[in-house]
Amino acid sequence: MSITKSLRGMAHISSLLFAVTYIHVANGSASDPEAPSVRAPSQIIAEAQTKDWRQVKPDNLLLLELPGGQVLIELAEQFAPGHVANVRRLAEQGFYDGLAMYRVIDGFVAQGGDQSEQRATGEAKRTIPAEFTTRTISSDDFTVLPGPDGYAPETGFSGGFPAARDPKSGQVWMPHCYGAVAMARGAGADSGGTDFYIVIGPAQRYLDRNTTVFGRVLNGMSAVQQLARGTSAGGVLEKPEQNRIARARIASQLPPAAQPDVQVMRTDSASFAELIRARQNRPESWFLHRPNHVDVCAVGVPVRVNED
Amino acid sequence: MSITKSLRGMAHISSLLFAVTYIHVANGSASDPEAPSVRAPSQIIAEAQTKDWRQVKPDNLLLLELPGGQVLIELAEQFAPGHVANVRRLAEQGFYDGLAMYRVIDGFVAQGGDQSEQRATGEAKRTIPAEFTTRTISSDDFTVLPGPDGYAPETGFSGGFPAARDPKSGQVWMPHCYGAVAMARGAGADSGGTDFYIVIGPAQRYLDRNTTVFGRVLNGMSAVQQLARGTSAGGVLEKPEQNRIARARIASQLPPAAQPDVQVMRTDSASFAELIRARQNRPESWFLHRPNHVDVCAVGVPVRVNED
Numbered sequence: 157m158s159i160t161k162s163l164r165g166m167a168h169i170s171s172l173l174f175a176v177t178y179i180h181v182a183n184g185s186a187s188d189p190e191a192p193s194v195r196a197p198s199q200i201i202a203e204a205q206t207k208d209w210r211q212v213k214p215d216n217l218l219l220l221e222l223p224g225g226q227v228l229i230e231l232a233e234q235f236a237p238g239h240v241a242n243v244r245r246l247a248e249q250g251f252y253d254g255l256a257m258y259r260v261i262d263g264f265v266a267q268g269g270d271q272s273e274q275r276a277t278g279e280a281k282r283t284i285p286a287e288f289t290t291r292t293i294s295s296d297d298f299t300v301l302p303g304p305d306g307y308a309p310e311t312g313f314s315g316g317f318p319a320a321r322d323p324k325s326g327q328v329w330m331p332h333c334y335g336a337v338a339m340a341r342g343a344g345a346d347s348g349g350t351d352f353y354i355v356i357g358p359a360q361r362y363l364d365r366n367t368t369v370f371g372r373v374l375n376g377m378s379a380v381q382q383l384a385r386g387t388s389a390g391g392v393l394e395k396p397e398q399n400r401i402a403r404a405r406i407a408s409q410l411p412p413a414a415q416p417d418v419q420v421m422r423t424d425s426a427s428f429a430e431l432i433r434a435r436q437n438r439p440e441s442w443f444l445h446r447p448n449h450v451d452v453c454a455v456g457v458p459v460r461v462n463e464d
Numbered sequence: 465m466s467i468t469k470s471l472r473g474m475a476h477i478s479s480l481l482f483a484v485t486y487i488h489v490a491n492g493s494a495s496d497p498e499a500p501s502v503r504a505p506s507q508i509i510a511e512a513q514t515k516d517w518r519q520v521k522p523d524n525l526l527l528l529e530l531p532g533g534q535v536l537i538e539l540a541e542q543f544a545p546g547h548v549a550n551v552r553r554l555a556e557q558g559f560y561d562g563l564a565m566y567r568v569i570d571g572f573v574a575q576g577g578d579q580s581e582q583r584a585t586g587e588a589k590r591t592i593p594a595e596f597t598t599r600t601i602s603s604d605d606f607t608v609l610p611g612p613d614g615y616a617p618e619t620g621f622s623g624g625f626p627a628a629r630d631p632k633s634g635q636v637w638m639p640h641c642y643g644a645v646a647m648a649r650g651a652g653a654d655s656g657g658t659d660f661y662i663v664i665g666p667a668q669r670y671l672d673r674n675t676t677v678f679g680r681v682l683n684g685m686s687a688v689q690q691l692a693r694g695t696s697a698g699g700v701l702e703k704p705e706q707n708r709i710a711r712a713r714i715a716s717q718l719p720p721a722a723q724p725d726v727q728v729m730r731t732d733s734a735s736f737a738e739l740i741r742a743r744q745n746r747p748e749s750w751f752l753h754r755p756n757h758v759d760v761c762a763v764g765v766p767v768r769v770n771e772d
Contacts, residue, residue, distance in 0.1 A: 262685050262686040263642055263643075263685055303614040305612070306611040306755070306757035306758075307757055333666065334571055335571070343749070345752055357642050357665070357666075358641065358667055358761055359666055361759070361762065362746065362758065362762065364753070364755070365752075365753035366750075366751055377570050377571055378570040381570060381689045382690070385686045441651070442651060442674075444653055444673075445596070445672070445673035447614070447615045447616075447669070447672070447673075449614035449615055451614060451669070453666055454666060454668075454669065454670065
């Protein structure tokens with residue numbers, strides 16, 4: 157493993173949110189009495205200790221090769237085991253190779269898979285039971301985010317993923333944040349299984365609990381944004397081959413040396429707890445107003461991709 | 465004016481949010497007892513009467529020519545009159561022509577203007593006083609959105625723009641939703657005046673009241689998304705000329721026949737009130753869970769561009 161580290165994707169974005177202007181970057185200091193006593197997000201991420209990061213399992217890492225580059229998706233086994241197993245099997249078999257992201261609507265989603273519904277699913281299934289929510293995540297595995305959320309009784313993080321839950325029912329689910337990966341479906345709850353979509357604009361929280369979110373993009377959202385948009389009413393492309401999926405694989409299929417080395421910040425770590433506080437009230441002196449709030453999709457779970 | 469109408473940009477997006485999957489589109493019906501008694505968003509928009517739409521004034525319509533196409537921005541005079549006047553003057557003088565969107569961070573913002581700070585501002589100013597909030601919008605001009613919002617005491621809509629307010633202080637401001645256009649600034653509140661940014665990812669609400677939001681993109685976000693992303697730490701491009709602004713003009717400078725014919729749904733109309741209810745609880749039978757909530761950035765103020 158190389159010691160050359162680069163922060164990428166969501167974390168990269170997150171670490172830069174504060175530098176809105178030119179090159180001005182300032183940290184909170186004693187001369188800024190209103191600044192909260194936390195470090196700046198970029199500093200928290202840069203200084204997080206090894207124990208605060210979790211290595212993404214190669215079995216849970218889906219590599220999607222799009223015209224604009226590679227997209228790294230972490231599959232969220234604990235939230236949607238059936239969906240993860242099915243998509244893993246499909247990718248391993250090469251099901252998605254040569255298919256396309258055939259429906260892309262700016263500010264909404266990019267959807268891909270088998271538009272024709274003709275390709276053989278082999279050991280996988282075309283439709284599988286919905287996993288809109290799960291009851292198998294214990295309350296110990298949930299870092300609660302304070303503050304109101306109109307879409308869910310409670311929000312927070314679990315296992316490195318944004319999450320929401322209903323304490324009464326014990327149900328937990330992943331919200332439709334930027335970069336969320338979910339299964340498309342037809343009229344019935346259990347009608348999806350192969351075609352997935354990625355949220356490419358504002359959070360689409362009203363879709364929460366209407367589809368199964370089973371992962372999130374860790375790196376490569378800019379390749380998703382480069383996809384051609386559909387021009388028809390439903391966003392379906394006239395020439396879907398523009399958005400060809402050259403290949404989709406699970407990292408564990410690759411030789412070890414070729415497997416991406418990706419880490420996600422542990423959402424039950426002290427670093428992450430401080431990051432939440434820093435996002436609620438940014439300490440950098442550039443900020444003149446601090447809302448004392450952050451929503452679940454705006455925290456950004458940091459990711460780092462180690463490159464050789 | 466042509467009777468050929470096309471829904472574009474945010475409205476186009478909004479009207480399609482429900483069709484997540486294939487081509488399945490179903491309306492709520494008597495056989496779906498839980499569906500609320502509102503029409504589907506797409507139907508509300510399609511059937512809105514002429515009086516429910518407001519023509520965008522050519523004086524408030526900024527046309528930005530990017531490599532990926534034209535971007536239409538409505539300038540929000542009532543929220544930030546000083547910023548609108550300055551940007552209008554800059555565009556009229558050709559200040560932005562040949563400059564670039566020189567800082568682009570995926571999932572965050574695309575920033576453009578005079579990176580060198582060398583170009584003459586003519587009758588306009590390089591820096592102008594901040595207009596983070598305004599007290600000149602009367603409470604009659606504010607359609608309140610029910611439900612909690614962690615970033616503001618109250619949210620809603622005013623004059624066709626998403627808005628937030630503090631009823632105690634009477635301050636009103638525009639939130640950083642997808643497509644919001646705001647002025648970049650340095651360390652001080654009054655340090656911006658020429659360089660602007662567009663929100664290209666999830667809402668960046670923590671920036672509310674930290675910068676002056678002075679408009680929003682009505683059409684052409686896909687051209688903004690096609691911009692090259694910066695690869696340096698701060699998102700600044702090594703070759704900003706990739707993202708060249710060929711031209712920025714105010715529509716009123718063009719011959720009448722060349723001025724885009726754009727309308728925005730009146731946010732104080734009956735159609736818009738119904739649209740809010742429909743977004744809180746989508747009536748289409750596809751939806752199996754209805755949150756009874758919508759956040760200010762997820763409503764989507766409908767836009768239509770009439771094309772000859």
